[in-house]
Amino acid sequence: MSGKNYRKGGTVMTERKLPKLHFWSSFFVLLMITLAVVLFKRYTQGIGAISNLNDSMPWGLWIGFDLLCGVALGAGGFTVTAVVYIFHLEDYKPMARPAVLTAFLGYLMVIAALLVDLGRPWNIWHPLVFWNPHSVMFEVGWCVMLYTTVLFLEFLPLVFERLGYNKQVHFMHKYLTPGLVIAGVLLSTMHQSSLGTLYVIVPEKLYPLWYSPILPILFFVSAITLGLAMTNVESFLSFRAFGKRLEAPLLRKIGAATAVMLMVYLVIRIEDLLVHGSLKYAFKFDMASWFFLAEIVIGGIVPMVLLFMKRIRRNPLALTGTQILVVLGIMFNRMNVAVTAFQLGTGSDYRPLWMEFVVSMGMIAIGVFLFSLAARYLPVFPEGPLTDAKPKDPFVELGKLR
Amino acid sequence: MSTYALLFDQSLCIGCGACEQACQSEHDQRPHKPDKLDHDSFTWVEDLGHDQYARHLCMSCENPTCVSVCPVGALEKNSLGPVTWDAKKCIGCRYCMMACPFEIPKYEWHEPNPRIRKCDMCVHRVTKGMPTACASICPTGATNFGTREAMLKEAHRRLKKYPERYTGEVYGEKEAGGTGVLMLLTKSPSESDLPDNVPQHDMPHLTWNVLEKLPQIIPVWGAFLGGMYWLGNRKNEVAAHEREELQERGHGDD
């Protein structure tokens, strides 16, 4: 049970998937070359040269997808670590490391995307010294910075373990992990909700179906929902790529928990619209109304009902498919807030330029690439397929013992 | 002391564009006839047809949204009234552009080192005790400069004297909690191409209401999480202890 087996496992996997890898790696290389050209343009000619952003649409695809969706997708990190370390549901321990790694890389990619989106990225550290506590962006900046550090420290034991620094790993697990996990949950509570608060100051600019003074609560609850759903999706993806996934009964429980969280979220969301008298816009059957109905019905109510059905939860494929729908539904919500609702509210005109997509796709590709590197060289997954792992014999114990 | 303010009287404006030119030369910009506000045009006299004109410029809000949202405090409300931008602090996040209810801050989209650009109420003149360039040059008295108190008083005097001339409100008296540019309009705000849905209260409290709750919520939430951790941990320790005891007793029986 040491690093050697890992490398062996890794090689076997690579050989089996060679033709597929070939396709993906050429795609990856092409994407990276395009990204490099686009970035060169960006840093020599300005953001206007590679995007359709303009004075009436200062935030677009990057803020909607890379920042809002990116941070929300990273919610798996704090959700799973809280479940495992704070609520002591140790059965889920096998998912803790992949979730922390995904979140860590996800946040790194969010910061990388910000270095493209910020007009003066070399000043990105300024919130450290120039304070404005009245600014939501100031708070988001601090939280993202601190939480990325927390994720780094949570990720460090993987590297130490690989290097054989077992004493340090033991020390970190015993003394640092609980504090780090709690700090992570607190920081996540703050910035996941604050991404919604960002929009609380533009009541007249956001279409009423998406504006709400309780956007922070909506963003936080949906982030937890997304975090749960992502655990299943990640488990599925890692099964496809590395042959490791959670046991089916655990996935079923996550499915049930997602259903409950989704229900809570939908009740708050709809009740809030009712209270503000905005629900009528949902049935105008114009573009806004279709976007809203798609988000709430296809990305919310349908998967919620499905997840409540035992039949769906018992079928791993149907379950994962439904969880993917949950993920897409909440991502669609973020895009709607950032782009659709702002455009409808201000009448500004914006279609992302293809180069904006290159930046966003490039960030995902780099993230996936780094993940697969880490999965190959670091003890991210326990030995052997997770499906065979005994729930009471979690791999994290490895670090504690040796 | 009251801050300084501009009073624009739509009924007196002849659309000569002198204020645009004065503004451009005051800010070292190339002389041009603007057709909108942009990084190169801090003020724009819009032709509404039928000899009617609207002036657009930063409203120099009393409690500016842009100042409250800027993460690094690059935007500041000068005690004399102008709202200024600091190149040394700005990170280019464009939250000020998103948040300003009058859509005033503009951006240098095609610069590698872009600036936020907007009217600064001629801060360099105002601090020297001079009126803004636009107010000094205006040939008809459509643009006036003075303390906000005096400008507001004058606006209401004109409203009372010529009630049939104006819409009946001073645009900027209550918009976004009150602005440093007051407008006497002969056409409604929407007909004058000004935002007509600006809330009649200041905006920064909207997000501050949320942010100020964090110091209350976070410690409670943290205590709860810590408590849950401790409870579960204790349970595990007790269980481990009991197992040990059982084992020991087992040995004793041997």
Ligand code: SF4
């Ligand atoms: S009009 Fe906009 S840019 Fe000008 S002070 Fe008010 S919020 Fe700031």
Ligand code: SF4
């Ligand atoms: S773009 Fe600059 S001035 Fe505007 S909010 Fe961001 S940091 Fe502040």
Ligand code: SF4
């Ligand atoms: S200088 Fe005076 S009259 Fe001429 S366009 Fe400007 S505000 Fe109107």
